[in-house]
Amino acid sequence: MDFTINVNNNEFQATQGETILEVLNKNGIKVPTLCHLKNSMPTGACRMCVVEDEQTGKLITSCSFPANPGMKIKTHSQRVVESRKTIIELLLSNHPDDCLYCVRNKNCELQDLSEEHHVRERRIRGYKNSEKLDLSSASIVRDPEKCVLCGRCVVVCEEVMGVACIDFVNRGNKSIIGTSFNQGLNTSSCINCGQCIMVCPTGALTEKNHFPEIQQALNDPAKRVVIQYAPSISVSMAEELGMEQGKDINGILNAALRKVGFNNVFDSSFSADLTIMEESAELIQRITEGGTLPMITSCCPGWVKYAEEFYSDLIPNLSSCKSPQQMMGAVIKSYFAEQEGLKPEEIYSVAIMPCTAKKFEAQREEMTQAGISDVDAVLTTRELTKFLKLYGVDMFNIKPELTDSPMGFRSTAGKLFGASGGVMEAAIRTAHFKLTGKELVNFQIPQIRGLEKRKEAKMKIGDLELGVAVVNGMANARELLDEIKNGRNDIHFVEVMACPGGCIGGGGQHIGTSHEQLKARMKTLYKIDENETLKVSHKNPEIIELYDNFLGEAGGHKSHELLHTKYKKREVMI
Amino acid sequence: MQQFFFQRLKNLSNNKFSTNPENKLFKMGDIKQIFNKYPEAGRDNLIPILQDIQSVDGYLSKESIIKVGAHLDIPSSKIFGVATFYNQFRFQPNGKYHVQVCRGTACHVLGSVTVLQEIEKQLKVKAGDTTRDGLFSIEVVACIGACGLAPVIAINGEFYAKVSAASLAEIIESYKNKEDE
Ligand code: SF4
Ligand code: SF4
Ligand code: SF4
Ligand code: FES
Ligand code: FES
Numbered sequence: 190m191d192f193t194i195n196v197n198n199n200e201f202q203a204t205q206g207e208t209i210l211e212v213l214n215k216n217g218i219k220v221p222t223l224c225h226l227k228n229s230m231p232t233g234a235c236r237m238c239v240v241e242d243e244q245t246g247k248l249i250t251s252c253s254f255p256a257n258p259g260m261k262i263k264t265h266s267q268r269v270v271e272s273r274k275t276i277i278e279l280l281l282s283n284h285p286d287d288c289l290y291c292v293r294n295k296n297c298e299l300q301d302l303s304e305e306h307h308v309r310e311r312r313i314r315g316y317k318n319s320e321k322l323d324l325s326s327a328s329i330v331r332d333p334e335k336c337v338l339c340g341r342c343v344v345v346c347e348e349v350m351g352v353a354c355i356d357f358v359n360r361g362n363k364s365i366i367g368t369s370f371n372q373g374l375n376t377s378s379c380i381n382c383g384q385c386i387m388v389c390p391t392g393a394l395t396e397k398n399h400f401p402e403i404q405q406a407l408n409d410p411a412k413r414v415v416i417q418y419a420p421s422i423s424v425s426m427a428e429e430l431g432m433e434q435g436k437d438i439n440g441i442l443n444a445a446l447r448k449v450g451f452n453n454v455f456d457s458s459f460s461a462d463l464t465i466m467e468e469s470a471e472l473i474q475r476i477t478e479g480g481t482l483p484m485i486t487s488c489c490p491g492w493v494k495y496a497e498e499f500y501s502d503l504i505p506n507l508s509s510c511k512s513p514q515q516m517m518g519a520v521i522k523s524y525f526a527e528q529e530g531l532k533p534e535e536i537y538s539v540a541i542m543p544c545t546a547k548k549f550e551a552q553r554e555e556m557t558q559a560g561i562s563d564v565d566a567v568l569t570t571r572e573l574t575k576f577l578k579l580y581g582v583d584m585f586n587i588k589p590e591l592t593d594s595p596m597g598f599r600s601t602a603g604k605l606f607g608a609s610g611g612v613m614e615a616a617i618r619t620a621h622f623k624l625t626g627k628e629l630v631n632f633q634i635p636q637i638r639g640l641e642k643r644k645e646a647k648m649k650i651g652d653l654e655l656g657v658a659v660v661n662g663m664a665n666a667r668e669l670l671d672e673i674k675n676g677r678n679d680i681h682f683v684e685v686m687a688c689p690g691g692c693i694g695g696g697g698q699h700i701g702t703s704h705e706q707l708k709a710r711m712k713t714l715y716k717i718d719e720n721e722t723l724k725v726s727h728k729n730p731e732i733i734e735l736y737d738n739f740l741g742e743a744g745g746h747k748s749h750e751l752l753h754t755k756y757k758k759r760e761v762m763i
Numbered sequence: 764m765q766q767f768f769f770q771r772l773k774n775l776s777n778n779k780f781s782t783n784p785e786n787k788l789f790k791m792g793d794i795k796q797i798f799n800k801y802p803e804a805g806r807d808n809l810i811p812i813l814q815d816i817q818s819v820d821g822y823l824s825k826e827s828i829i830k831v832g833a834h835l836d837i838p839s840s841k842i843f844g845v846a847t848f849y850n851q852f853r854f855q856p857n858g859k860y861h862v863q864v865c866r867g868t869a870c871h872v873l874g875s876v877t878v879l880q881e882i883e884k885q886l887k888v889k890a891g892d893t894t895r896d897g898l899f900s901i902e903v904v905a906c907i908g909a910c911g912l913a914p915v916i917a918i919n920g921e922f923y924a925k926v927s928a929a930s931l932a933e934i935i936e937s938y939k940n941k942e943d944e
Contacts, residue, residue, distance in 0.1 A: 347838075352838075353838035353840055353841060354838070354840050355840055356838075356840045356841050356843070356844030357844050357848075358843060358844055358847045359847045359848070360847070360848045367840075367843075367844075368840055368843075369825075369828065369838075369839035369840040369842070369843040370825055370828075370843055370854065371843070377840065378838075762825070762829065762839050762840075763829070763832065763833075763838060763839060
C-alpha cells in the first residue's frame with residue numbers, strides 16, 4: 190500500500206513497511222545514524238537518527254519507526270538538531286581524544302558526526318572506562334576506550350557470521366563489548382573474519398598490524414623480501430585510490446610493490462591455480478575411491494576455524510589442501526628458495542590479503558615447515574594502501590609491470606577465487622578435464638556466480654552428475670551445513686567463504702565497502718575471465734613447470750608434504 | 764530477531780530471586796537436575812536456570828555457563844552478557860569471608876561510596892571479585908535493613924556498624940588473624 194507522509198512540509202511517497210529513514214533517504218534527506226546497520230533488524234540503541242513527530246510532539250528514532258499514513262515529520266528542527274548534538278557530545282564525553290594517533294583518523298564516523306554537528310568544545314565530561322586493549326587475537330585488536338557501544342559488531346558477528354562471540358557486558362556506564370567472561374578474543378569462538386571491523390564506526394576495532402616487522406625485513410640486506418597478493422586485491426583498491434570502482438590495477442600494483450622495495454612480486458592467483466590442481470585431484474580421489482563426501486573447500490581460514498569449533502564432525506569433509514596463501518608461502522620457501530640458492534630462513538615472505546583471518550592462518554602451527562612459517566606477515570588491503578602512502582608511491586604516475594616468474598603467471602580460473610563461487614568454478618573446469626580428458630564446452634557456470642547467499646547446481650561431467658553448492662556469509666553456510674549433517678546427500682562438493690560475497694567482501698577490505706562496489710569488483714573478475722584466453726588452471730605453463738621440475742604429480746608425496754595439512758576439533762568458549 | 768529476544772531478556776525486571784530451599788539438596792554443580800526442572804528448555808528459562816545454579820554453587824562458573832549454553836542453544840557470550848546485566852550474578856566463588864557492602868540510601872548518604880572504595884583498596888579486588896587466596900570476596904547489596912547503623916557492612920552475616928577507614932582496617936585484620944591462628 191502506498192501513501193504519503195509530510196516531511197518538512199513536503200509530501201513524500203511511502204510504502205507500507207518502510208521505515209521513516211528509508212523514506213527520507215529515498216527523497217534526498219540525510220539523517221545521521223550510528224547503531225543502524227542496513228539489512229539488519231534495527232536496535233534503536235543510539236537515538237542519533239531522531240526526528241520530530243509533529244502530531245505527538247515526540248522525538249522518534251527514524252531507523253526503527255515505520256512510516257504511517259498522514260505522518261508529519263520534521264527532520265531538522267531546532268529541537269532535533271540540538272538533541273542529536275547532545276547525543277554526540279555525550280559519546281565524546283568519555284572518548285579518548287587521540288584522533289591524531291588513531292588508525293581511523295580521517296575515516297571515522299564519530300569524527301564525521303561531530304564535525305557535521307559543529308561540536309567545538311567539550312561541554313560534558315564523563316566517566317572514562319579504563320578497559321585494557323585486547324591484543325590477544327592474532328588478527329583483531331579491540332580498544333574498548335574508543336567504543337561508542339553502537340552494537341554493530343555484535344549484530345554482524347551474530348547475524349552475518351553466526352559466531353556470536355561478543356556481546357554487551359555489564360550495564361549502565363560500565364557497559365562494554367566483551368567475550369564470555371570478558372576474556373581475550375583468542376579464547377573465544379571468534380573466527381577472525383574482521384567483519385566487525387568493517388562495520389565499526391570508530392577505531393575500537395582494527396586489525397593487528399605487522400608494519401614494523403615488514404619494514405625491518407625490508408631494511409635488512411641479508412633478507413630476500415618477497416610479496417604475494419590475493420586474487421581480489423587488484424580489483425578492490427581502486428576506489429580507495431580515487432579511481433573508478435572495481436578497476437583492475439594489477440600491473441600498477443606490481444610496479445608499486447617493487448618501488449617499496451619488495452624483491453619479488455608474486456600473484457596468489459598462481460597458487461590458486463595450484464590449489465585447484467591439488468583440490469581437483471583430491472575431489473576425484475574421494476569420488477572414485479569412496480572418500481568422505483561432500484568435500485568442502487578449506488581456502489577460507491575463517492571457515493576453517495568455524496568448522497573446528499562448530500562443525501568438528503565435518504572436519505573429515507574439509508579438503509586437506511592448504512589455502513592459496515599458504516601454498517604460495519610453502520612453494521616460495523622450497524621451490525623458489527632452491528632455484529635462487531637461498532635458505533628458507535633467508536626469505537621474508539609477505540602476503541597482501543583481503544582478510545584479517547589470513548593473519549591468524551599464517552601463524553598456525555600447521556602452516557610451518559621445520560619451525561619456519563610458510564608466510565611471515567600479512568597485510569590487509571586497507572593496510573596496503575597505508576603502506577604505499579608511507580613509501581610515497583604515486584599510483585597515478587607509474588608504469589604497469591609484470592609479476593615475477595616462476596610464480597606470477599596465472600589462469601583466469603585462479604583469479605576467480607576472489608569472488609564467491611570462483612573456487613568452485615575453477616575446480617569444475619579442471620576436474621572436468623581430468624575426468625573426461627576434454628575441456629568444458631562452456632567455461633562459464635552462471636548458476637554459481639553472483640552475490641546470492643547460496644548457489645547450487647548439478648554439473649554433468651561425463652557419466653557423473655556432480656552436485657555442487659556455494660555459500661558465502663558464515664551464518665548462511667550454517668543452513669547448508671546442517672542439511673548435510675542431517676543426511677542430505679545429493680551434494681558432492683561445497684565451497685564455503687565466511688565473508689559476504691567471498692573475498693571481495695573480506696574483512697580486510699576498505700571500510701565502507703558498498704554493495705555496488707562488491708558488484709563492481711565481481712564484474713571485473715568475470716570480465717578478466719571473459720577477455721583472457723588462459724581460462725583453466727591445468728594449462729598454466731608455470732604450474733605445469735612446477736609439477737615437472739619439483740612437485741611430481743598432483744596429490745603426490747611432495748605435494749602432501751608441502752601443500753596439504755590436517756585440522757582437528759578446537760576447544761574454545763562457544 | 765534473536766537480538767530482540769536478548770533485548771527483551773535484558774529488560775526483564777531485575778527482581779531478586781527468592782532462593783528455593785529445595786535447591787540446597789542438589790550436589791554442587793549438578794546441573795542436570797536443574798535442567799530437569801525445566802522440561803520445556805527454552806530461552807525464557809535462562810534467568811531462572813542461572814539463578815538456580817547460583818543458589819547451589821554460589822556463583823556462575825565458566826563450566827556451568829557453557830553447559831547452560833549447550834542446553835539452551837545460546838552462545839556463552841550472550842549468557843554472560845545477560846548475566847552481567849544483573850547485579851545478582853557472581854562469576855567467582857565467594858571467599859571464605861564474604862563481605863557485603865550496603866549501598867542503600869541511608870548508607871549512601873553516610874558515605875558508603877568511600878566505604879566500598881576503601882574495602883576494595885584494602886583487599887585489592889573489586890566488588891564482585893574474590894581475592895587470590897580465596898579468603899575474601901566483596902558484594903554490593905541494597906539496604907540490608909540496618910539503616911540506623913549506617914554505613915553498614917556484613918561479613919558472613921555478621922554486621923559491622925558505622926564503619927570508617929580505620930575500623931575497616933581493624934575488621935579485616937581480625938579476619939586475617941583468625942586464619943593465622
Ligand atoms: S575512533 Fe575516531 S574519534 Fe576516536 S580517536 Fe579514532 S579517529 Fe578519533
Ligand atoms: S572477527 Fe568475525 S568472528 Fe571475530 S568478533 Fe569480529 S565478526 Fe565476530
Ligand atoms: S566496537 Fe565498534 S562496532 Fe562494536 S560497539 Fe564499539 S564502536 Fe560499535
Ligand atoms: S541509528 Fe536509529 S537509533 Fe541508532
Ligand atoms: S541503607 Fe544501608 S542498611 Fe539500609
